[in-house]
Amino acid sequence: MNLIVAVDEQWGIGKEGELLRRISTDMKRFRGITSGNVLILGRKTLESFPNKKPLPNREHVVLTNNLEYKAEGVTLCHSIAELPHVLEGFGDKEVFVAGGGSVYQQLLPFCEKAYITKIHATFPADTYFPDLDQLPEWEIAEEGEEQEENGVRFSFVLYRKK
Numbered sequence: 001m002n003l004i005v006a007v008d009e010q011w012g013i014g015k016e017g018e019l020l021r022r023i024s025t026d027m028k029r030f031r032g033i034t035s036g037n038v039l040i041l042g043r044k045t046l047e048s049f050p051n052k053k054p055l056p057n058r059e060h061v062v063l064t065n066n067l068e069y070k071a072e073g074v075t076l077c078h079s080i081a082e083l084p085h086v087l088e089g090f091g092d093k094e095v096f097v098a099g100g101g102s103v104y105q106q107l108l109p110f111c112e113k114a115y116i117t118k119i120h121a122t123f124p125a126d127t128y129f130p131d132l133d134q135l136p137e138w139e140i141a142e143e144g145e146e147q148e149e150n151g152v153r154f155s156f157v158l159y160r161k162k
């Protein structure tokens, strides 16, 4: 499985249940990479989506400990141990870990590639992604040109497990 995330210069990813910045070029890229595939996300990230609904054209596997939890149009999963069994149901679709902080943390060891949007700024944050530059098993495979949207500079960086 792979993961996809937008981080700031401190590897911050969110604050008070929201993204740090909405960058439409990044959203479009997220859609392009993940459409037709499977997302794994935490219950809090699902609830941060517009109307708390899953995104179109993607399967969603949502982690929650709450056995009573109900959400339309998603597949619920109640532990990491249960995840391989749940994913079997999606055949050979690509699987992307899509957050939030707690889910990235737990599933990073199982990921091969990390599609990172690096935002060249620092924002107040309460949720962080592990700093891949400090983890010896990860290396940069591709680094895109810097881009700018509404005064926010960012670049797309692909990390790969060595």
Ligand SMILES: NC(=O)c1ccc[n+]([C@@H]2O[C@H](COP(=O)([O-])OP(=O)(O)OC[C@H]3O[C@@H](n4cnc5c(N)ncnc54)[C@H](OP(=O)(O)O)[C@@H]3O)[C@@H](O)[C@H]2O)c1
Pocket (backbone or CB within 6 Å): 004, 005, 006, 007, 012, 013, 014, 015, 016, 017, 018, 019, 020, 041, 042, 043, 044, 045, 046, 048, 063, 064, 065, 066, 069, 077, 078, 079, 080, 098, 099, 100, 101, 102, 103, 104, 106, 127
């Ligand atoms: N920058 C980005 O690319 C990006 C992407 C995604 C999210 N985010 C941000 O990340 C923040 C949310 O992250 P978060 O860490 O607070 O929440 P989260 O990871 O989205 O969701 C946490 C919840 O997932 C469930 N969960 C996690 N691990 C589980 C396990 N092993 N078994 C069963 N359930 C499990 C639990 O739900 P229950 O409480 O229901 O048991 C837990 O409370 C938001 O600010 C969001 O905007 C940023």
